[in-house]
Each structure stands twice: as C-alpha cells, then as structure tokens.
Amino acid sequence: MSAAGQFVLTLSCPDRAGIVAAVSNHLAANQCNIVEAQQFGDAETGRFFMRLVFESTQHGPEALRTGLDGFAPSLKMQWTLRDRSQRRRVMLLVSKFDHCLADTLYRWRIGELPMDIVGVVANHPIETYRHLDFDGIPFHYLPVDRDSKVQQEAQLWSLIEQSGAELVVLARYMQVLSSELADRLAGRCINIHHSFLPGFKGARPYHQAHRRGVKLIGATAHFVTTDLDEGPIIEQDIERVTHADTPDDLIRIGRDIERRVLARTLRLYLDDRVLLNGSKTVVFHS
Structure with missing residues (x-):
C-alpha cells in the first residue's frame, strides 16, 4: 500500500438532511480516511458549507476528482479539491x-x-x-x-x-x-x-x-x-x-x-x- 496523500475538500450546496452522511460515505467507499471536518448551515441563504481534510492511500487527485464529478450532481454541490502537498x-x-x-x-x-x-x-x-x-x-x-x-x-x-x-x-x-x-x-x-x-x-x-x-x-x-x-x-x-x-x-x-x-x-x-x-x-x- 502506498503512503497516504492528504487532501482538502471544500464544498457548498443547498442545505438538506443527509449531506454529511452522503459525503462521508462517498469518501469511505473510496478508501479515504477523514482526519478533520468542519461544517456550517446558513439559515439565511439556505446553503450548507463544509471543509474536510482526508487521507487516501488508494487514489491520487485525478481519480478523486473523477469520483467527485460523478457524485457532486446528486447534491447540487460546488466543490474544490486540493492536494495539501501542492503549494x-x-x-x-x-x-x-x-x-x-x-x-x-x-x-x-x-x-x-x-x-x-x-x-x-x-x-x-x-x-x-x-x-x-x-x-x-x-x-x-x-x-x-x-x-x-x-x-x-x-x-x-x-x-x-x-x-x-x-x-x-x-x-x-x-x-x-x-x-x-x-x-x-x-x-x-x-x-x-x-x-x-x-x-x-x-x-x-x-x-x-x-x-x-x-x-x-x-x-x-x-x-x-x-x-x-x-x-x-x-x-x-x-x-x-x-x-x-x-x-x-x-x-x-x-x-x-x-x-x-x-x-x-x-x-x-x-x-x-x-x-x-x-x-x-x-x-x-x-
């Protein structure tokens, strides 16, 4: 198994029940381990915001982005993904x-x-x-x-x-x-x-x-x-x-x-x- 790479995922989408579970389950299904998580639901705008730091030993950034491209539309999610080693x-x-x-x-x-x-x-x-x-x-x-x-x-x-x-x-x-x-x-x-x-x-x-x-x-x-x-x-x-x-x-x-x-x-x-x-x-x- 290769050494774990660390990534930061930020996202926003319309607020609704089950977002945290959906994102967490998606990352778990791709053998990713979440090491830090923060979230905020804005009652005024009706949007949900999240920042996740996770490790992956199985996938590089391009494979992760491809997976998120397929997953994000289900939540109408705007997102960014960055490899933390990239300045x-x-x-x-x-x-x-x-x-x-x-x-x-x-x-x-x-x-x-x-x-x-x-x-x-x-x-x-x-x-x-x-x-x-x-x-x-x-x-x-x-x-x-x-x-x-x-x-x-x-x-x-x-x-x-x-x-x-x-x-x-x-x-x-x-x-x-x-x-x-x-x-x-x-x-x-x-x-x-x-x-x-x-x-x-x-x-x-x-x-x-x-x-x-x-x-x-x-x-x-x-x-x-x-x-x-x-x-x-x-x-x-x-x-x-x-x-x-x-x-x-x-x-x-x-x-x-x-x-x-x-x-x-x-x-x-x-x-x-x-x-x-x-x-x-x-x-x-x-």
Whole structure:
C-alpha cells in the first residue's frame, strides 16, 4: 500500500438532511480516511458549507476528482479539491507603502506562509524597495496613470496568466482595479484595506477616522469585486486609540494591524479555510 496523500475538500450546496452522511460515505467507499471536518448551515441563504481534510492511500487527485464529478450532481454541490502537498502560486501587488509586502516576504521566508511567490508587481521602481530581499522572486515594474491604465492592466493580466498565479494579493496596492480585471480575478484576488470596513472607504481613511474622533481603528482583508471596497470580508482586527492620537499615530498603529490581518488572511486562504457565501464568507478557523 502506498503512503497516504492528504487532501482538502471544500464544498457548498443547498442545505438538506443527509449531506454529511452522503459525503462521508462517498469518501469511505473510496478508501479515504477523514482526519478533520468542519461544517456550517446558513439559515439565511439556505446553503450548507463544509471543509474536510482526508487521507487516501488508494487514489491520487485525478481519480478523486473523477469520483467527485460523478457524485457532486446528486447534491447540487460546488466543490474544490486540493492536494495539501501542492503549494499555491501567489502574486503580490504593491505601491509605495511596503510594510505589508515586507511582512509577507518575511513570513514566507521563515516558512509561516506555505506558498510559491511567482512575482512582485509594483507601480514604483525596484529602488523604492532597496531594503527588501527579492532574491529568487521576479520583480515587475508596471507604472500606471490615468492614460496608461488599460495598457498596464493588460500587461498585468499577461503576467498573471504566464506565471500561473492562483491568488493575487493587493498588499497595499493603491490602484483601483478596473471592473474587467476585477471580474477576471473574482474569488482569487484579496485586498488589505487600511480601515475597518464598511466605514471610511476610499482614500485617506485614517484622516477620515480622525475627523470623526473614532476610538477604535482597524484593517480589513476582503475579496476584490467590481464595487470598490465592497467585496466579501475575510478577516478584520482593531486597536483602541484616543483623542490625543494624531493622524500619523493612527497610520503607525494601522500599519501593525494591516500586517497581521493580511498574514492571518493568507494563512486561512492557503489552507482552504475561506468559502464564498454570496456577499459574505464562511471562514473555518483551526
């Protein structure tokens, strides 16, 4: 018998009795052993969500996918299956503020984020990031302005396709993606927004927050959609501030929140713990 391969199955379908039994029995019939299971039934949308980690000694990923193709229609099931030994290919987009990029690179290099970084795309030249270690990571300088946006996004899309990027991360990439590109990247593009959405959208959110005298500031990671800063929220965090804090203080505090929110989001996404549920997400924490 060959060594067991470990797989992650995520699924959603209309909620009804017997789903867990049906899925479990299907895996058991294919000599698979479930080692982790999480589920959620959304009473509001009437949909059921599940994440399963299982081992298989008898079948590889293609045979398992073929079996699920035959089984899934009976439950009207949308599903994904990933071999856990396969690392996701990720592209990072960045502008002048590089604290999220620097933190992501550090966590990746020490093995905290198991992914393959297939490229860093910036709208500032590489000299802007001279203190960062890009050794082994392709760097692409794609400047953009109002007149060149269409051409720049065409180049960006070409890089995404050529690199085989499965996930695009806007690591404080201070450019609004066009509706066309956002549509193409639906469900596989994440933005870290420097405020606690849905409040203070758009530019200079910390200045907006300061003018309103907020006592809590935060950061939000969400999927990118055609509606600016309206995509399904994945992760958020906050810090308490006071009347004595200036906008610069809020920016400094915000940088720390942004870094940790993005890191948590990436860990969740890379481990198949984030499922889309219309305008929301289901997030299965460990």
